[in-house]
Amino acid sequence: MLAQIMGEIVGESGEIIGIDISDNVLAMAHQRCANQSSVTFEKMDATDLSFNDATFDGAVSTQVYEYVEDIDMALSELFRVLRPGGRALILDSDWDSCVWHTNDRERMHKVIDLWNTHCPKPFLPRTLKQGLERIGFHVVKRSVHTMFNPDYDPNSYSYLAMDFLQNDQ
Numbered sequence: 001m002l003a004q005i006m007g008e009i010v011g012e013s014g015e016i017i018g019i020d021i022s023d024n025v026l027a028m029a030h031q032r033c034a035n036q037s038s039v040t041f042e043k044m045d046a047t048d049l050s051f052n053d054a055t056f057d058g059a060v061s062t063q064v065y066e067y068v069e070d071i072d073m074a075l076s077e078l079f080r081v082l083r084p085g086g087r088a089l090i091l092d093s094d095w096d097s098c099v100w101h102t103n104d105r106e107r108m109h110k111v112i113d114l115w116n117t118h119c120p121k122p123f124l125p126r127t128l129k130q131g132l133e134r135i136g137f138h139v140v141k142r143s144v145h146t147m148f149n150p151d152y153d154p155n156s157y158s159y160l161a162m163d164f165l166q167n168d169q
Helices: 002-013 023-032 071-081 105-117 128-135 157-168
Strands: 016-020 039-043 056-062 082-091
Touching (some): 002 023, 002 039, 002 056, 016 023, 023 039, 056 071, 071 082
Parallel strands (some): 056 082
16 A cells, blocks of 8 residues: 555656565555556565665665565665665564454464464564664664554455464464
8 A cells, every 4th residue: 555655646757666575465566556657566575676776765665574584685685776865664563562452362462472473573673773774774763653453444454464364374
């Protein structure tokens, strides 16, 4: 959904290139942005970006790096494809902060524990600043953002996460 909004903002004069390694995510993104010629998507691994050095003015990563085993390689690739002075916005979750409303708290904790096993870096925000600085980034700001999905809506992150967990088992 973010690529769709960004595409609307840059219009025909800009270009948004979305990448993901998941065919399902790419199919959903293609569908959402079907009417936006400034938005394209490519299947790509964050540790091996097929773009030239200093290609982009900015990059946005949402819920990506927590799934990457070799975080230093992925961050190095991000640094490489950004132009000098380019900016990156990275959003990843610390899954210890996740709360799902339920009448069965024990089950909720089991689900969260299961979730934590499906990605290599379920607590990445705790160490991300140090990793970024090690690569050469200058971290300007860090902040906490609340993701609130009050309903079991197919367009929400929580819905997609639960669907993923159910189908991953």
